[in-house]
Amino acid sequence: MDRQQLVVLAMGAAHKAHKEFGVNPTSRVDVFRVLRQVGADVFFRPLRSIYGAYLPTGDSIPGLLINSNLPLSVQRFTAAHELGHLYLGHKTASLEKGLDFTPEERSGTDPDEVVAEAFGAFFLMPRPLVKASITELGINEKRIDSPDVYLLALQMGTSYAATVNQLQTLKIVHPAQARELRKQVPKEIKQKINDEKAVGRHDVWLLNESWNGKEIFPAVMDTIRIQLKETPTSGYTWSLQDQPVGVNVLEDTRKGPEEAGIGGTQVHEFVAALAENASDSTLTLQKKRPWEQGSVKGEFSVQIRPQELRKTGPLVVPKIA
Numbered sequence: 114m115d116r117q118q119l120v121v122l123a124m125g126a127a128h129k130a131h132k133e134f135g136v137n138p139t140s141r142v143d144v145f146r147v148l149r150q151v152g153a154d155v156f157f158r159p160l161r162s163i164y165g166a167y168l169p170t171g172d173s174i175p176g177l178l179i180n181s182n183l184p185l186s187v188q189r190f191t192a193a194h195e196l197g198h199l200y201l202g203h204k205t206a207s208l209e210k211g212l213d214f215t216p217e218e219r220s221g222t223d224p225d226e227v228v229a230e231a232f233g234a235f236f237l238m239p240r241p242l243v244k245a246s247i248t249e250l251g252i253n254e255k256r257i258d259s260p261d262v263y264l265l266a267l268q269m270g271t272s273y274a275a276t277v278n279q280l281q282t283l284k285i286v287h288p289a290q291a292r293e294l295r296k297q298v299p300k301e302i303k304q305k306i307n308d309e310k311a312v313g314r315h316d317v318w319l320l321n322e323s324w325n326g327k328e329i330f331p332a333v334m335d336t337i338r339i340q341l342k343e344t345p346t347s348g349y350t351w352s353l354q355d356q357p358v359g360v361n362v363l364e365d366t367r368k369g370p371e372e373a374g375i376g377g378t379q380v381h382e383f384v385a386a387l388a389e390n391a392s393d394s395t396l397t398l399q400k401k402r403p404w405e406q407g408s409v410k411g412e413f414s415v416q417i418r419p420q421e422l423r424k425t426g427p428l429v430v431p432k433i434a
């Protein structure tokens with residue numbers, strides 16, 4: 114089979130797996146739920162040089178290893194890649210040294226790896242989900258830039274590099290555009306959208322009006338940065354209604370022209386960090402005149418779905434017989 118046929122095979126397998134495990138192809142895919150359903154032995158461990166591993170064991174249950182030092186988005190993509198090896202019944206062990214090879218690099222890569230990689234991509238990023246996410250986040254498909262791809266990846270729960278590859282595979286970006294996007298690295302993109310503050314392996318959720326009413330999936334120590342427009346001279350200002358437990362608002366500032374003239378707009382920014390004790394909750398902001406009762410002119414809310422970042426140990430703790 115040539116490389117294009119392998120990709121088609123992987124796409125078909127991912128589609129079949131979605132049906133088999135009841136995955137909705139238009140919303141974020143819970144790959145760890147599927148791995149629990151499959152019944153593989155999945156183990157997390159901080160590792161230095163590999164993303165993860167697939168360890169077939171003949172007739173018994175295969176083992177999967179995931180590097181817990183990686184950002185959650187990369188762990189999820191690794192998990193989907195390993196699920197590909199498992200679902201397609203690959204016979205040889207695989208140590209993942211570099212996961213995100215580009216579509217151009219497929220020809221020099223082992224066929225099992227091409228299939229697992231494409232399976233992982235189509236499993237986490239089926240076309241309906243990619244298209245829906247682009248629309249929901251208000252991204253201009255014709256002018257996708259690196260922060261757009263980073264946030265799109267974050268919302269779908271995949272890595273930046275894998276998302277660039279998949280956008281290219283789906284022909285949403287041209288190969289030349291993809292090459293430009295690959296020159297940017299997530300570490301720098303995160304810092305750029307986070308007021309030049311480094312966040313290490315944690316993520317930055319930069320939210321604007323397009324995210325109103327959406328669910329977000331941050332992990333502990335992720336930064337949530339909400340930027341909403343307001344017109345200072347109107348007297349209407351955004352303020353926090355409910356501060357959920359574990360969502361700690363650290364900054365409440367205004368950005369933009371110091372002297373926004375009459376009718377001029379500024380950006381009102383709220384910066385929060387997710388703490389260990391966060392649970393499913395709603396963060397709500399209201400736009401109103403602080404001195405006027407019942408003057409609510411707008412509301413912004415996001416559902417916060419904290420994600421577990423595992424350090425070491427199995428996905429499913431075995432029961433002692």
Ligand SMILES: [Zn+2]
Pocket residue numbers: 167194198207208209225226229
């Ligand atoms: Zn592999």
